[in-house]
Amino acid sequence: MVDYIVVGFGLAGLSFVDKxxxxxxxxxxxxxxxxxxSRVAGGLYNPVILKRFTxxxxxxxxxxxAISVYQNIEDKLKGSLISKLPILRRFNDVKEQNLWFEAYDKPLLNKFLSSNLIKNENEALDIPFCFGKVKHTGKIDVKKMLSLYLSYIEDKKCxxxxxxxxxxxxxxxxxxxYKGIKARNLVFSEGYGVRNNPFFNYLPLQGNKGEYIIIKSEQLKLSEAVKSSIFIIPLGDDLYKVGATYNNQDKTSGITKSARENLQNKLERFLKVEYEVIDQVTGxxxxxxDRRPFVGTHSxxxxxxxxNGLGSRGILIGPYVTEKLYAHIENGEDLDEEIDIKRYSKLR
Ligand SMILES: Cc1cc2nc3c(=O)[nH]c(=O)nc-3n(C[C@H](O)[C@H](O)[C@H](O)COP(=O)(O)OP(=O)(O)OC[C@H]3O[C@@H](n4cnc5c(N)ncnc54)[C@H](O)[C@@H]3O)c2cc1C
Incomplete structure (x- = not known):
């Protein structure tokens, strides 16, 4: 007899298990x-929507x-998982620069937006306008965290x-x-795999395929994440993650040539130095x-x-919804309507 069975160990499952x-x-x-x-995710945590500066x-x-949860995990697993990483948003024109300052004047946003415009001094990049810098951003090495945590629970025979x-x-x-094992509760956290789950596959999960290319460029020398039409995320050793694509039509699991070409085209509009594509990943x-997670109990x-439903900003949302679901199961606390799967009860 165990307290919980957890099905699926991506960011959602890991968060819940850690709780x-x-x-x-x-x-x-x-x-x-x-x-x-989760394994292919860029790993960025960033509180600001960079399209609209909200x-x-x-x-x-x-x-x-989230930061306190990942710090505890880092200590427990004894591996470096969190790195502070500034995000530079490239402005396309003066209008966007002005919009940035309008956003900066809003009380909730000004903590996260730098008031100094940053001029591009990296000769590898062709950026005619300035960058705006987002503060309190960083990167979690999600692949490493999942792999260390899996070894940890494997050693514990869990x-x-x-x-x-x-x-x-x-x-x-x-x-x-389940197969001779008894549990008080079962939490499903299968990501897009929930479409095979007869108890919850009525929920309207959309699924959006994302692909990254991993490039090597010795001349790029970038130490911040740059957000243009795509992200360039430094990984160390002259390696960078470039992407990602958003495709809500193709639900196949393999990498595609069209995504690679699309990313390279976008990259070459502003990258002026040589690079080599050394890998491509997808999920x-x-x-x-409604862009809100699916959290709750079967009716x-x-x-x-x-x-589930952590498709965007899973790093920030995972620990938050974990807290909510745990308090709901263990203490009978109500879930907020906007995350509770009850909002889809008519679809059952
Ligand atoms: C290209 C890309 C870039 C992203 N970038 C970011 C980013 O920079 N920042 C950010 O915050 N988020 C990002 N995300 C989103 C985010 O990291 C993940 O989408 C989100 O965390 C989903 O996590 P999950 O645990 O719900 O699902 P998943 O990661 O899909 O995990 C589900 C797990 O369940 C397992 N599973 C499924 N069915 C079964 C079954 N029947 N039996 C046993 N196991 C099963 C799967 O193998 C899998 O390990 C990105 C996503 C993608 C694809």
């Missing part, structure tokens, strides 16, 4: 490596919590590297039973129609819960 760990709950994780969204949903609150077979689950009063973001089976 269980801090509350001394016992758990078992099922993970089948079928989805890659604050992302509950960003200030989520940022504080990991089963198998596909969860939904038809083998028996839900009873006060517990669930399907579990995105939702009929009170031991089955879900955390």
């Amino acid at each position: 269980l760990e801090s509350n001394d709950k016992s758990y078992l994780v099922y993970e089948n490596s079928s989805e890659q969204s 604050l992302a949903w509950l960003a200030s609150e989520q940022l504080e919590l 990991l089963i590297k198998e596909s969860f077979e939904y038809d083998k689950l028996v839900v009873k009063e006060g517990l669930v039973e 399907i973001r579990p995105t939702t129609r 009929q089976y009170k031991n089955l819960h879900i955390i």
